[in-house]
Amino acid sequence: MTIKEVAAAAEVSVGTVSNVLNRPNAVSDETRLKVLDAIDRLGFVRNAGASLLRGGRARTIGLITLDIRNPFFTELARSVEHTAREAGYLLVLCNSDENRTQEKRYLELLEEQRVNGVLISPVNERDNTLQWLRDRGTAVVLLGHDRRSFCSVRVDDVSGGELAADHLLDLGHRRLAFVTAPLTIAAYNSRLTGVRRALARRGLPDDACEVVEVGSLGTAAEGRVASDILVDDHPEVTAAVCGNDLLALGLIAGLLRHGIRVPGDISVVGYDDIELAEHSSLPLTTIRQPKQELGRVATNLLIEEGQRGAAHAHQQIVFQPEFVLRDTTAAGRRSAPRRRTEGR
Template identity: 35%
Template sequence: MASLREVAERAGVSTAAASRALRDRPGVSRETRSRVRQAARELGYQPDLRARSLRTSRTHNIGLVVPDVMNPFFSEVARAVGDVAGQREYSLLLGNSDGLRNKEEEFVNLLLQKKVDGLIVFAATSASQHLERARARGLPIVLIDRKVPGLDIIRADNEKGGTLATSHLLDLGHTRIGLITGRLDLATRRDRYNGYRYALIRAGITPDPTLVREGSVRSDHGYGAALDLLNLPAPPTAIFATTDTIAMGVLLALEERSVPVPEEMAVVGYDNTYLTVICRPRLTSVAQPKQQMGRWAATFLIDWIEQGRADGDEPVEVVLDPQLVVRESTMPGVRALQGRDLPLSGVGRSGS
């Protein structure tokens, strides 16, 4: 097996530069990085992770815990985390919590037994004492999307996203707007609900609790809740589904009831996953910066593992802007405009 020294000689650089290039670290030009990687491929170079672990007392394993690996939002973020982990020569251990605190705690404990160097978690609840205990023991932990007091987090502004979705529907003339959401005891969903209420109140409309349906984030909840809203004496003319998976069920219910979208019912989803472009009509959705969230979380965690942090540092909270992507489920004929999605980042901002 080729050594790092041989790779460096083939590429015409120092071993230190070759090491930085292969680990995707700063201080190496793009041309040098490319030349080193080409030399490594030609020589079949593989880093000796076991020796490196002995030298650094690190396993070069990080854990990622998501609520639902089948949900495209979480899987797309996980892909971005995995991309960065691979580039930095870390293995990624993935766990599925089903959104349950006890299952999340069991998996976190298992990862701790395997001596992971750090964790990235979509917390099942804000009352996650097991995460606080792990952090108190010195384990680097970065949260995505869901806050736990005292822990670092990278998230999108969900209240602003809820306002974007609702303001778009209001701008189209809708005044009776239904909301179908997951459990409101989770901060992300509550923030989207608050954004919905904020947009209505700002437009002079009193929020109607009879137009709100709370449950799971699965498509079957969207389906049942949409049918329930359609059966109201005065049904809504638009529905804001707080995830794309919920919106898929909404569209199915509308199709079965022969309700034309968007002519008689406009629909907005949330997350802007691949589901939005494989359904018909294609779904208007609030886009979270999924790639950015995953890549930043992984980079921040691995930098923390390798470079450390000062004791007593305040928790870091990075808040990213969502963006509304308009498609045919709210605006008929929009597909004909340049034949692509239309991101409307300035529509209906809450100002928060």
């Protein structure tokens, strides 16, 4: 079965059938439904390989995440997959593990496959490979970064850091910790900036917040390492803001192992609002990112850029985070409790 036979059955031109398959927005609803009906009746299956040989692009998009083990990226990927599938695109999921070399290799592989576009949470948003992709006609949308020459979708992480710190300061805490993966990752750096802004508004210095930088991926295991550091080196800390929920959940597990009560002795705020944050044995106070909206909007921007090319106007979309109060924060003590390590 060929595209010519579909065109004849639908009584339209071959070009119209091609538009229905590749640029459905360019065709009226009535015509598109007529062509789709002919495709169903004839059992036509498009030959994507032939399209690529003619210099086209696959109806495929790539998603490169920093760490797919983090449920935030898993939930984001599900939203991207759903939106892509509804638009008739296949999703290829790649995991950079926050490794620049691995990220660059994935970008090259996706271009070799002639994907229609790439959604990426970049390890380094200034990498020239992203511009190289764009120059070759591949759409690129940045997740969690803001670069004017690209479409981007992100959350205002500075505001999120402020929300977390303001809550703890309102409770009376004056010695905080910021538990984070490497600050070379823009999102964590922005969240710390927000914490420091909240401190400055209260007339408190930057050193009222100890920065505890652990590991490389922001995992729960690294959060437990942070608990050892707080216990051994920072007994004055009465509250912690964590760069993500996994760090927060690991930190809480480690503190409890040391015999330190949460929130009785130390309050903890996470970031992301992954599903486990609400359903853990001690529901986590956190900052919510609108993961479903992030994925949906980013995917639609990518598809639009792939369809319109140079006519597409780049957009930088910024969502506001939301504070979620649960059970891991409480009023601060005037002085930090003596650290207990019986459970260590």
